[in-house]
Amino acid sequence: MKRTFPTIFLITLVIASILPAEPAPQSRLDLSMPRAVLKWIEFMDTGRSEREIREYFMRHVAPTPGCRVIIRHWARFRKDWNNETFLDFILQALGHLPAPGPEKAADGTLTAFGRRKSLWTAASRHPERLERLMQRLTDRPQMARAIARAAAALPPDTPLENHFYLVVFGASTAFSVGAENGIDLLQLPLHSDGRLNLEEVGDILAHELHHTGFFYWLNRNMPDLKIAPVMLTGILAAEGMATHFIDRVPAHLEEYRSRENTIYAEVAADWNHHSASLPALYRRAAGDMRRLLSKKAKPADVQKWWMAGAKGPAYILGADMIARIEKELGREAVFRVVKDFRTLIHTYNRAALHARSRGGNPFIFPAGLAGDLAAYSGP
Numbered sequence: 001m002k003r004t005f006p007t008i009f010l011i012t013l014v015i016a017s018i019l020p021a022e023p024a025p026q027s028r029l030d031l032s033m034p035r036a037v038l039k040w041i042e043f044m045d046t047g048r049s050e051r052e053i054r055e056y057f058m059r060h061v062a063p064t065p066g067c068r069v070i071i072r073h074w075a076r077f078r079k080d081w082n083n084e085t086f087l088d089f090i091l092q093a094l095g096h097l098p099a100p101g102p103e104k105a106a107d108g109t110l111t112a113f114g115r116r117k118s119l120w121t122a123a124s125r126h127p128e129r130l131e132r133l134m135q136r137l138t139d140r141p142q143m144a145r146a147i148a149r150a151a152a153a154l155p156p157d158t159p160l161e162n163h164f165y166l167v168v169f170g171a172s173t174a175f176s177v178g179a180e181n182g183i184d185l186l187q188l189p190l191h192s193d194g195r196l197n198l199e200e201v202g203d204i205l206a207h208e209l210h211h212t213g214f215f216y217w218l219n220r221n222m223p224d225l226k227i228a229p230v231m232l233t234g235i236l237a238a239e240g241m242a243t244h245f246i247d248r249v250p251a252h253l254e255e256y257r258s259r260e261n262t263i264y265a266e267v268a269a270d271w272n273h274h275s276a277s278l279p280a281l282y283r284r285a286a287g288d289m290r291r292l293l294s295k296k297a298k299p300a301d302v303q304k305w306w307m308a309g310a311k312g313p314a315y316i317l318g319a320d321m322i323a324r325i326e327k328e329l330g331r332e333a334v335f336r337v338v339k340d341f342r343t344l345i346h347t348y349n350r351a352a353l354h355a356r357s358r359g360g361n362p363f364i365f366p367a368g369l370a371g372d373l374a375a376y377s378g379p
Contacts, residue, residue: 028143028164029137029143029164029165029166029183029205030065030066030163030164030165030166031134031137031138031166032064032065032066032165033061033064033065033066033067033165033166033167033168034066034130034134034166034167034168034185035134036060036061036064036067037061037123037168038127038130038131039060040053040056040057040060040061041123041124041127042127043056044124045124050096053091053096054087057087058083058087062083062086062087065163065165066165066166066167066168066182067083067086067167069163069165069167069177069180069181069182070086070167070169070182071083071086072177072180073172073175073177073182074086074171074172076177089116089170089171090120090170092113092116092117093113093116093117093119093120093121093170094117094120094121094124095117095121099113099117100113101113102114103117109262109266110262112171115170115262115263116170116171119170119186119187120170120186122186123168123186130168130185130186133185133188133196134166134185136196136198137166137196137201143164143205145202145206146202146203146205146206146209147160147206147209149202149203149206149245149246150206150207150209150210150212150213150246151213152245153210153241153242153245153246153334154210154213154214154335154338155213155217155335155338155339158213158216158217158338159213159216160209160212160213161179161212162179162180162181162209162212163179163180163181164180164181164182164183164205164208164209165180165181165182165183166182166183166185167182167183167184167185168184168185168186169182169184169186169187170184170186170187171184172184173187173204173263174204174205174207174208175208176208176211176212176215178212178215178219179212179215179216181205181208181209181211181212182208183201183204183205183208187263188201189201189204189259190259192258203246203247206246207242207243207246207247208242210241210242210245210246211238211242213338214237214238214241214242214338214341217338217339217340218234218341221339221340222340222342224378225376225377225378226378226379228292228299229292229293229295229299229376229379230289230292230293230341230342230373230376231292231299231302231303232285232288232289232292232302232303232306232314233289233341233342233344233345233373234341235303235306235307235314235318236285236314236317236318236321236344237318237322237337237338237341237344238318238341239314239315239318239319240314240315240317240318240319240320240321240322241318241322241334241337241338243315243316243318243319243322244318244319244322244323244326245322247319249267249271249311249315249319250271253268253271253272254268256268263310266309266310266311267310267311269310270309270310270311270312270316271311271316274311274312274313274315274316274317275316277313278316278317278320278363279363281313281316281317282317282363282365283363285317285365286365286366286369288302288305288306289345289369289373290366290369293369293372293373293376321344321348322334324348324351324352324355324362325337325347325348325351327351327355328350328351328352328354328355329347329350329351329354333347333350333351342373342374342375342376343373343374344373345365345369345370345373345374346370346371346373346374348365349364349365349367349370352364
């Protein structure tokens with residue numbers, strides 16, 4: 001996800017690029033990339049040349065599983081993304097290469113580059129802090145709790161075999177690439193006194209593991225489906241479920257505003273803004289879904305709009321839809337959507353009609369659109 005907030009950049013769900021699930025011998029958090037990065041930072045501090053810095057990174061950091069999964073994650077969105085561009089991405093943040101743009105936006109908030117620079121600069125100046133955070137994760141593993149939370153929000157027969165990597169990134173706070181998931185050491189949630197927020201770490205892991213389970217059913221039930229025309233439906237289903245069942249953002253909004261990492265304040269602002277615009281979001285979703293089906297809209301443009309910001313509109317609308325389905329029809333109805341996300345709009349409409357029978361007035365998608373999406377099998 002883009003799990004903006006722990007999908008914050010990323011945890012973007014691009015269903016078209018799902019990888020098949022791979023069984024993992026055990027559920028654990030792989031720390032090989034941050035360990036290699038800390039040694040690389042130490043190496044740089046000895047006054048090495050740019051050539052030596054690059055060679056060390058390519059020899060010791062790039063081959064780590066965590067680095068490789070970062071490349072796979074962003075290569076879905078940037079055609080030029082590889083080890084070299086990732087290294088440039090880091091060296092720009094550390095001031096070894098020219099900045100790609102301003103550090104602050106016109107309103108004074110940090111740009112994506114500004115946040116990246118702040119995170120990597122702090123890491124290079126205080127690597128001992130990262131060491132302590134890694135130790136806390138090693139001492140207090142959260143994976144068992146995360147698996148239990150994700151499993152409770154998925155069909156009971158969903159396997160949650162996965163590979164989870166602690167990475168050093170500076171962009172996505174967490175992300176899912178099929179059965180491979182990453183969480184950024186530079187952006188782990190902290191309490192106001194600097195202690196690691198282990199409960200929220202568990203929530204982040206659970207959010208990404210939920211995507212792993214969602215991917216499993218997509219690969220099993222619709223392996224040959226051409227996703228692009230129904231892409232928005234899939235994003236709303238996947239991110240809506242993880243956001244509603246795991247993140248529970250409204251309960252944390254006040255806390256987010258006080259976090260040192262300003263991305264959380266942006267999450268709170270986005271959530272409030274998009275929540276106030278839900279009727280318009282429903283109407284836009286219906287229009288975009290129809291345009292995608294008729295090939296009158298580019299999937300990349302639709303995805304960009306719905307996933308924009310710290311917490312894109314897709315998260316808020318998707319969570320609202322899933323909450324409606326669970327309330328009116330029960331969690332089993334949500335589980336049926338997990339197994340075939342094309343039925344999301346049809347299932348939501350059933351829930352909305354049920355709510356209207358009790359005096360509510362929720363949005364209802366055109367019946368023809370719901371039927372076309374549910375029946376979609378290819379171009």
